[in-house]
Amino acid sequence: MVDLAERLGQIRVRVRAPGTEIEAELRGRTGISLSFEESVYEFIDESALERALASIARLLWAGWRRQYLSAIDETSLSIDANDFRDSNFIADRARIEAIGTSSDERIVITTVGMENFAVHIEPGTVREVPEDQFATKASAAATKLIQDFQAKVSELKKRYYE
Template sequence: MGRLADRLDGIRVRVRAPGTDIEAELRDRTNVTITFGESVYGFADERGLERSLAALARLVYAGWLRQYRAAIDESALDITPRDDRDDEFLDERSKIEAGGRSSDGRISLTCVGMQEISVEIGPGTVRELAEEEFAARAKEAVTLLIREYLAKVSELRKRFYG
């Protein structure tokens, strides 16, 4: 199991928001970096960034899930639901609500089952924060979202499987 855990920890996903020059990279399960192409942030607005960050989050999760499944397949570990309890666990997991907010409260992310992802950016944030500050605050919010989601999945797993 140690090799599988190492493989899962080593998953790295890099994606670009459709129609933009905004990228996100996930490493070490919770370490997310957001980068902007040249002059992109300077012309951005909060609503556009909300859409782009939500798209990035969905793409990162899809990329992580793809690599996770490949690692599981290579390990020969069978994670196929076997009974009603497994199906109920998966159903409950898909309903988990989690969220994360930057330390300054300007950027927040919420999700339901890591499928429905929403981003809210406070008015004036782009004007008041430099690109690097914005990226750092977004990273804070994303990291908290991921950690809360993983903690709730772990709690659910204990409830179902002991």
């Protein structure tokens, strides 16, 4: 039988930004890849790309969360709020602000509670950064965002439960 950690590590979510030909895949908890169909990157501006990437972030998180809950359902674990402390923890977790930035600081992804996502791309980035490099940098920023959120959730758990 596959244990929960292994099952969570096997999660794969593939999404496409609505109305675009931009796709992303999340593997496990933090493995993200981004791809563009032919000629999409060269004709998109930063503003449209920001909106598309924010949509992708929402879709990836929703897909991951759905598979996570499915994996939990197959165990005896309860992740529901059982008391006032749990309710407060869940409310505080929903307010966690996390950020992920590319190494060159051209791409910044932010979230509040992994529900509301925003992406900022420095003007001129699409013109100056080749598609493959942009995809790598955006994926790295997204991974850092997830890691930042996870670290803050871990700290929050310590405050509430240790």
